[in-house]
Amino acid sequence: MADLxxxxxxxxxxxGNVVDLVAKRLDADVCSVYLTDSDLQHLTLRATKGLSRxxxxxxxxAFGEGLVGLVAKNRETLAIERAQEHPDFRYFPETQEERFxxxxxxxxxxxxxxxxxxxxxxxxxxRFERGDVELLRTCAQLIAPVVMNAQLLFFVAQTARACRCRxxxxxxxxxxxxxxxxxxxxxxxxxxxxxxxxx
Numbered sequence: 001m002a003d004l005x006x007x008x009x010x011x012x013x014x015x016g017n018v019v020d021l022v023a024k025r026l027d028a029d030v031c032s033v034y035l036t037d038s039d040l041q042h043l044t045l046r047a048t049k050g051l052s053r054x055x056x057x058x059x060x061x062a063f064g065e066g067l068v069g070l071v072a073k074n075r076e077t078l079a080i081e082r083a084q085e086h087p088d089f090r091y092f093p094e095t096q097e098e099r100f101x102x103x104x105x106x107x108x109x110x111x112x113x114x115x116x117x118x119x120x121x122x123x124x125x126x127r128f129e130r131g132d133v134e135l136l137r138t139c140a141q142l143i144a145p146v147v148m149n150a151q152l153l154f155f156v157a158q159t160a161r162a163c164r165c166r167x168x169x170x171x172x173x174x175x176x177x178x179x180x181x182x183x184x185x186x187x188x189x190x191x192x193x194x195x196x197x198x199x
Contacts, residue, residue: 014147015047022120022139023049026132030100030121034061034068035147036114043072043117045095050121055094063114066090071105072114077137079104079128083121102126104133106140110148118143 015033023031030050034043037060045051045059064073070088071078080086083103091098100121108116118140 011147012047018118018143018147019047019049022118022136025139026104026120026135028120029123030097030119032119032121033108033116033147034059034072034119035108035116036072040113043068046116048095050100052094052096055092055096058094059092061090061092066092067103068105068117068119071107071117075107075109075114077104077106077133077140079133081125081127097121099123102128104128104136106136108140108144108147110144115144115148 018033019031022028028050030048032048032051033046035046036042037044042060042062045056048056061069063069067078067080067083067086067088067090069090079102081102083089083101084091084098100123102122102125103119104121105117105119107114108118118136120136
């Protein structure tokens with residue numbers, strides 16, 4: 001798994017590989033990745049297979065908010081057969097997730113910092129077995145550093161582009177400045193032409 005998701009340093013491609021692979025491994029109808037925002041207090045949906053594509057980048061929740069936020073806050077894997085009946089469940093209309101019954105989520109943790117949450121959902125109610133929970137937890141442990149590295153490279157690239165935009169295009173030296181640079185200090189144009197004729 002680590003080999004597959006690490007083939008690209010592009011954040012979008014990496015996350016796409018993650019959700020596709022995990023959905024297949026766990027035979028889930030949905031797999032999504034929520035990543036921690038720069039304030040380290042909120043999560044944003046960054047990739048999904050199964051939820052509405054329009055919800056990517058739009059669904060944002062605080063640590064402790066909803067089931068996903070609860071996993072991020074407690075850093076513990078959660079598996080619920082009927083997620084919508086859980087008191088901490090929160091519905092986001094953008095996701096169109098009302099038809100999905102069961103949910104399992106594991107935190108992405110790097111050096112004691114929650115960097116995101118990996119989530120799977122199913123249409124039919126499903127009692128997740130211990131093996132399912134362990135597999136999702138293992139997937140989260142494997143991909144957490146890969147996703148973090150992709151995030152860092154993404155932010156570095158963004159910063160570099162912003163710096164180039166502020167600097168503007170490189171200015172070409174003018175013909176006048178070039179000719180001035182070729183004259184000896186204190187020489188005038190007439191001095192230069194006179195010197196040329198005497199050679």
